[in-house]
Amino acid sequence: MPGPVDEDEPAAPPPRWPDGAATGVGSLPGSDPREAAATVVGEVPLLPHLPELPARGVGADMLGRTAGMLVDIAIEVVPTGYRVTARPGRDHRRAVDLMRVDLDAFEEACEPARPDWVKVQAAGPWTLAAGVELHSGHRVLTDHGAVREFAESLLVGLSTHVAEVAARTGAQVLVQLDEPTLPAVLAGSLPTASGYGTVRAVGRNEVQDTLRDLVSGLGVPVIVHCCADRPPVRLLADIGAAGIGIDATRPAFSGDTALPAALDALGEVWDAGTPLMLGLVPALDPGRPVTTRELARPAFDLADRLGFDRSRLAALAIPTPTCGLAGATPAWGRRALTLARELGDVFLDPPDVSSATDRT
Template structure:
């Protein structure tokens, strides 16, 4: 090309002098400065103090002030916001959680809770009960000023398995509806956590109750007709939804599953700060313990994820267990998995095996007291 060629001049101006039309030119080398300094390590997630116990959530009775006085009196280091399902519609686990949903409404029908177009008396009752419960809990916490409190709601999979669409089918059958419910729950939970934290002055721990998750994964839930079962949800998909919900909550999240064989690895892998189980189940204790179940606990502890160990019966036993026998169950588990007993106070928080709604008031009080004493025993294995 001649020097007065317009194309040549344009190529030169673009830094492509000497390149013939149709030719390609390799990109200019780029120098990227990479620091040799290691990335700043992120500190461990702040968790509750060692050597404490707490409740699972539900209690007998119908008086929220009495229930709040009970949990703050017996487990003052880590009281669980009481649930009183004996009050009926709206106080049950699903109704209480539905009261937190944003831009979604449900109502009670003969088969349970069902999606509806607008807020009705059932949902208003659920919200009124929750507001009254929070007033009572706030007043009780004001007397002791706890540093940590725990709230409980149904997890997204149990919620989707328990609520019906307008068609009568479970929300679980519509994956788009499942995601919508999970997003609505996340938005409502964020507001609820902020309110509880502001009113109690405590760090809030969220417990997602997922008793229905194993059935969701196994595909064992019945269809509306009762002649079939709902298609199983793949474990990775179940974990992804939980992870998305947990990551959007600015609080430590515990996932609780008191089923026979809870998916401990799945729950821990979803980003839960802790996993709560019924440790009295045959899969975890004595000669019936299953290696696979024990391995799941060991791997979870290896990753530094603690367990809320349900060790106290949910109803009054014929003979009250001695604190030494209860502590031995925790020590035996640590010994069996090769963990130093002195780590148990960090790795485990003792609780009742599940909710105490079916217990007598006397046993509910005693179970919470024993949970607290058991936490102290974990902190001092020599004693």
């Protein structure tokens, strides 16, 4: 029989993906799910992600895919975007069917590779509430009760999705909640349906509580990703997330334009041992050769400025493209993932801060 549990004994740390892992943000160019899945599993094998292929149209984009996961809430497409509807129709069924095809392709690609970890993506509750309309034409965001219902429905649907991905792949699942609209939600800068005003700002406590409930309810590691200019890093650091995703090439975080407050917030995240998913690889072909050393420089500079040994980047950073790759050419989509993987290798064995090769 097992002995008594020592209540003073510290809990085991939560499971974490391998050091040096790289991944994609979510979307890829093209419309072939098998090709996309094979590319992802081949190029970022330590943390492959379920690809999104928005070029297929309705139901394949971030909002449509996430809305298709909702339980007891259906959506349809209207001229202004996605809108809540009384019962599932063609648009809702299309989103569900596309996801099923994607899961089949991802399972097939993972079968020979058997990755230990995989990542799935979904729109976070605030971006979803900002991007979907009620029957009235107003954003879900304008109705407290509707926001709550959407968040609860997303928790149930996303939990089912995670369980299915885990069963199909045999891997541990990392969830990425995409919240690109979150800064606008907090600032109250989203236009109303009429276009003559803006939707009221949502308070930080309300935003945090909703995200915290979702993160804790999923029961698996969750990264919240916000590639906007100034993501609310401190807010996201206090919801129990396993990581925070940013575009590390944004002016607030890199080069001479880096803001002390933004850097301090990232330092606090790393001090707490929370990894950052760092967008470093251009989402579009820059039209010139790029090297991993060049792409890694913002990460090295960030570690140096914050006083972290570069050797910790393998554990504290997951390199990714700066955003989704839906707008890239197929060749650059593959190349961007290759570069992200190579950045993960560089983080495992970074150059010394005084290295001559690093200065050139």
